[in-house]
Amino acid sequence: MTPIRRTFIATCAAAALAVSTGAALAQARDVKLGYALAVNSHFGAGAKAWSDSVEKSTNQAFKFNHFPSSALGGERELIEGLQLGTVEAVIVSTGALSNFVPDVGAVDIPFLFRDTAHARAVLDGKFGQDLLAKFRARGLIALAWGEQGFRHLTNNKRAVAKPEDLKGLKIRVTENPVHITAFRTLGASPTPMSWPEVIGALQQGTIDGQENPISVIVSAKLWQVQKYMTLTSHVYAPMALIVSPGFWNTLNDAQKAAFTEGARTGALASRQFVDEVEKKGVEEIKSHGMQVVTEVDRAAFKAAMAPAYKQYATKFGQKTLDDIGSAK
Numbered sequence: 001m002t003p004i005r006r007t008f009i010a011t012c013a014a015a016a017l018a019v020s021t022g023a024a025l026a027q028a029r030d031v032k033l034g035y036a037l038a039v040n041s042h043f044g045a046g047a048k049a050w051s052d053s054v055e056k057s058t059n060q061a062f063k064f065n066h067f068p069s070s071a072l073g074g075e076r077e078l079i080e081g082l083q084l085g086t087v088e089a090v091i092v093s094t095g096a097l098s099n100f101v102p103d104v105g106a107v108d109i110p111f112l113f114r115d116t117a118h119a120r121a122v123l124d125g126k127f128g129q130d131l132l133a134k135f136r137a138r139g140l141i142a143l144a145w146g147e148q149g150f151r152h153l154t155n156n157k158r159a160v161a162k163p164e165d166l167k168g169l170k171i172r173v174t175e176n177p178v179h180i181t182a183f184r185t186l187g188a189s190p191t192p193m194s195w196p197e198v199i200g201a202l203q204q205g206t207i208d209g210q211e212n213p214i215s216v217i218v219s220a221k222l223w224q225v226q227k228y229m230t231l232t233s234h235v236y237a238p239m240a241l242i243v244s245p246g247f248w249n250t251l252n253d254a255q256k257a258a259f260t261e262g263a264r265t266g267a268l269a270s271r272q273f274v275d276e277v278e279k280k281g282v283e284e285i286k287s288h289g290m291q292v293v294t295e296v297d298r299a300a301f302k303a304a305m306a307p308a309y310k311q312y313a314t315k316f317g318q319k320t321l322d323d324i325g326s327a328k
Helices: 004-028 042-058 075-084 102-108 118-124 126-138 176-185 195-204 214-219 253-287 298-304 306-316 318-326
Strands: 029-035 062-067 088-091 140-155 172-174 191-192 207-213 228-243 291-293
Touching: 029 042, 042 062, 042 088, 042 140, 042 172, 042 253, 075 088, 075 228, 102 118, 102 126, 102 176, 102 228, 102 306, 102 318, 118 126, 118 140, 118 228, 126 140, 126 228, 140 214, 140 253, 172 176, 172 195, 176 191, 176 228, 176 306, 195 207, 195 253, 195 291, 207 228, 214 253, 228 253, 228 298, 253 291, 306 318
Parallel strands: 029 062, 029 088, 172 191, 172 207, 228 291
Antiparallel strands: 088 228, 140 207, 140 228
16 A cells, blocks of 8 residues: 555544544533522532533533523523523522422421421422422423522621511512512511522612522622521522423433433532531621521511411411421
């Protein structure tokens, strides 16, 4: 074989390999994954673990493109994007989900869960899994329950230690009827607001405060716009890892299994992130000058919620509330 012919064959082989490699890369399907907070948050931790798991288990058949910090809009817009098919995957809190899957509101009832272990047991058990299945009727494919942690109150007006301290405070709440009812019952002025608007509203004094888990308070550096925090632990806050039904229906069984297992991996990563943040988060918050109220009369708050509990029992069924409350 002449040197010229040898060079020609080598060149053709290299070109063929390049074409083959390019074709393989081109076959990787893009997956837009949106969430509300930054990549260095529990949302980001869950998103990274989910995408890494799917990409690895499918041999890079999918390529996740992350859109953190509400880059694709607030949580309502993200959920609507799933239904419309303009986004393939999201991680969202239950705050906006109640407007799409009303039964989700049951897990948002204040003081329903005893502690984190209780909440995780409920969501990982039959109740939580049955609740995920109800998303399908609403044009959503929910795969796993991640976590934000228990929600706490922050504000700029005064230290809050008992229910009466809340009276008249304008508190941003999620677009969630359960949360709105709770704060209205406690005498506050609940103000539903999408997360992207919150920091500006706190800076401008449009609202006095907000309520979120320590994981959110730390990742969003709320000490820059808030003076007081109260460790109310009033609501356990899960988050859901969801995909678009339009996208889901294009997957084969093995790919669906990969996305489901990946979502569970992401959910676990979010819980681990929350566990770590909660070990040191309060001290970090204090170090930035926020006054933290640790002694809270939870029994008094729960007693003040009595009228709201009657509404919740009517809406969700007393048996549902009893089943959740008594779960081991």
